[in-house]
Amino acid sequence: MPDLRGCERGRSPGGCEYYLPLFFDHCATLFDYLPEGSALITTGDHHGSAQHFWTEVTSRFEGSIDPRRPLLPPRRCFTPVEELYRHLGRFPVLELRHTMEAAVHLRTNVQSPPNLATGRASESPTGNLVRFLQDHGGPVLLCAESAGRREILLESLREYKLSPPAVVNWQAFIKSGLEFAITTAPDRGFYSGPGQLTLVCEAQLFGNRVAQRRRRSSVDDSSAVNAFKALNELREGVPVVHLEHGVGRYLGLQKLMVEEQEFEFLALEYAQGARLYVPVASLHLISRYAGSDPEMAPLHKLGSDQWEKARRKASEKANDIAAQLLEVYARREAREGFTFESRDHAYARFCAGFPFEETADQAATIRAVLEDMHSPRVMDRLVCGDVGFGKTEVALRAAFVATSNHKQVAVLVPTTLLAQQHHDTFSDRFADWPVTVEVVSRFRSGRELGEVTRRAAAGEVDILIGTHKLLQSDFRFKDLGLLIIDEEHRFGVKQKEVIKALRAEIDILTLTATPIPRTLNMALGGMRDLSIIATPPARRLSIKTFVREHNVALIKEALLRETLRGGQVYYLHNEVKTIEETARKLRELLPDISIAVAHGQMRETQLEQVMSRFYHRHHHVLLCTTIIETGIDIPNANTIIIERADKFGLAQLHQLRGRVGRSHHQAYAYLLTPPRSAITPDAAKRLEAIEAAGDLGAGYLLATHDLEIRGAGELLGDEQSGQIHSVGFSLYMDMLQRAVESLKRGEIPDVDAPLDQGTEVNLHVSALIPDDYLPDVNGRLILYKRIAAASSDSELRNLQVEMIDRFGLLPPQVKNLFEVSRLRQRAQAMGIRTIEAGPEGGSIEFKQSTPVNPLSLVTLVQSAPRSYKLAGANRLRFEHDLAEFQVRYRYVEQLLDTLATDPRKNTANA
Secondary structure, X not given: XXXXXXXXXXXXXXXXXXXXXXXXXXXXOHHHHOOXXXXXXXXXXXXXXXXXXXXXXXXXXXXXXXXXXXXXXXXXXXXXXXXXXXXHOOOOEEEEOOOOOOOOOOOOOOEOOOOOOXXXXXXXXXXXXXXXXXXHOOOEEEEEOOHHHHHHHHHHHHOOOOOOOEOOOHHHHHHHOOOEEEEEOOOOOEEXXXXXXXXXXXXXXXXXXXXHHHHHHOOOXXXXXHHHHHHHOOOOOOEEEEOOOEEEEEEEEEEEEEOOEEEEEEEEEOHHHOEEEEEHHHXXXXXXXXXXXXXXXXXXXXXXXXXXXXXXXXXXXXXXXXHXXXXXXXXXXXXXXXXXXXXXXXXXXXXXXXXXXXOHHHHHHHHHHHHHHHOOEOOEEEEEEOOOOOHHHHHXXXXXXXXXXXXXXXXXXXXXXXXXXHHHHHHHHOOOOOOOEEXXXXXXXXXXXXXXXXXXXXXXXXXXXXXXXXXXXXXXXXXXXXXXXEOHXXXXXXXXXXXXXXXXXXXXXXXXXXXXXXXXXXXXXXXOEEEEEOOOOOOOOOOEEEEEEOOXXXXXXXXXXXXXXXXXXXXXXXXXXXXXXXXXXXXXXXXXXXXXEEOOOOOHHHHHXXXXXXXXXXXXXXXXXXXXXXXXXXXXXXXXXXXXXXXXXXXXXXXXXXXXXXXXXXXXXXXXXXXXXXXXXXXXXXXXXXXXXXXXXXXXXXXXXXHHHHOOHHHHOHHHHHHHXXXXXXXXXXXXXXXXXXXXXXXXXXXXXXXXXXXXXXXXXXXXXXXXXXXXXXXXXXXXXXXXXXXXXXXXXXXXXXXXXXXXXXXXXXXXXXXXXXXXXXXXXXXXXXXXXXXXXXXEEEOOOOOOOXXXXXXHHHHOOOOEEEOOOOEEEEEOOOOOHHHHHHHHHHHHHHHHOOHHHHHHHO
């Protein structure tokens, strides 16, 4: 029994008894963080607003009747009105009422802060700062964005022999009398002239957009992002694939002492209970097993040739498929397409109309699409990105290039509402250009459709947007150059056959949030080009998803919570027969809320009117069917309630959830189900998957899950499914990719060739993330994977910044981990298999394909034969006093520098 002494006993409105610690009486409020004497400003009818808020909170608490999830009383979570004004009484207050007009004018000698990001190309931003300090002659406070950035800046300043002390804030700096110091705050810079107090912020050093780019740089690699998410699903007992030992079960992280040093390992269980401990530094050898039911995963036997046989057989099949894929690829390459020309000045003006900054993935996707269009071969590219991640902007820019080359563009969409929305978007962006945009939908009359058809055939329509009607034989284009397909999986077999016939003729760009297994598999197999937009737009928040049994009190609370903050709600009821009855019940439940009904059986004009009124905020709630699944973009709608969520598929649930969260507000999705006993096991798995995959950019991950569950047989055939089952989907696709690349180079794939296991670095030092620094095991696992997968020094630096910001200054073991990872990056690029260094020396083993010049090794050994020796054809031994880790690290680093240097250049320079 828990110790309930010192707790207050109470009962929730639903009848559930609870105990609350009395220390809740002393919870800090915002006022406790304000310095003494702070001046406060109040505006408007704050007393009336506070009273209204308190009334709403208490009434909603009294309406809560869920005994399994009792709520804390309002006084435990919010500040009562009387207590609010007791706090306000402690501070001087300036009250601005609606009837008053107040204007304050202040004249200062503050000037624009110096821009230290510019200067000579040879100078670094830190070097510019050092020059400014020398010329300025007055106190300077350097302001870092965060604790992590502060540590990176200090590291850069140490190269210039500067170590400014850290101060708490601006006031502390003024009182200290220091000439130069550093602090942490998101300031904008302050400058009053030479010799005066000056505040220098990061934006002055690195440019205004550095912070946003730095935050995004860690997620530039979409494949890595999804690898981290896949690892995030690792739970004890799930199967994983080790590149060298095969399929085993993950048992968790475990710490072991090796040579009096503590290391962390992944514990894997194999057949007959055998265990394998994999160092976290070798996490790149581990991938999540996928290809069949996890319970049926074939655990391999350690020490046997079972895994080698399975891998060899799968590799042989992958080579056969690679030959078939290459034949298809060659036929596609042989097709001659239209080579679009680029008008840089006009294109730049069009891009300037995009009101946001492109994300890293979005910019890379745009570049890939333009390269495809500028090449002579026919484009067939799949762009996969979550709802609201910027796929439409990719389509707009491709359409601009096509129309600039006097080609027509067709935009094919699955629903009438999406067609209308795309028409509005395209018309708006092309308003200042001589481009004609038209739409074909059931909202248009027969006469209007006939006129659009005539104009398209005559070449008078540049961009035509429509549903499957565009694929009918009635429509003819004078000179169609680009087909844009939004959500291809929503079209039927006949429409896909027409699209397939078009692939040989024109460039095709397909946009999707959750590609179906066949489409994704074709992209992964190399038959279609694939671009993934996994970087969320700035300020975008992930959607909080809840799977709950149908509950009237929960529905009322969700509707009130959203409407009271000024938002709107989608309420999805996918039964037209009973939708009006549901509307009546909702209006009885909340009579003050305006509820509109929309479904596909309504007349076109009526449906259009309802959607328009909801878009313009005339209604609080839209009670609808799945007619909203694609394309409805209403940023103010940030809650969706889905009845009978168990009846929907995984991709459909993800699409529906994507209707909300289109702005910077927190969005919520409530998936309502009948009692658990009435849900099928498959439906329960789908709901668990959609609830767990709540992160931004989860659409591609859900699609890969779908691919794994439903199989890849549609493309590869049943014969291949057994090989996927034996080695896992990820490894099989890797084998297929390597086989395709070998055939492209004109080489015969070698099934006996060992898989590249990367580079192993062992400096005999504890390199791990301690429990007391990050207690969460799953969090440590993800960070280990991210550190192991980092491909550049800048990525490692960003990870350091992130960890310092989230968990505090790095302990020595974590610093060691980053140092070892930096060496591994360099060694990997130099074709080194292993580096081992201890207190008295060590060795370096090279791969067969190392780019290191053999002459460098010979020169090194001849220069110091007592320190360096060759052991065999691919190993270099070295002897040196390396008792301290930092000395050991610097020695190995300098040794790699020497090996990377071409001795012939040194001779020439001499």
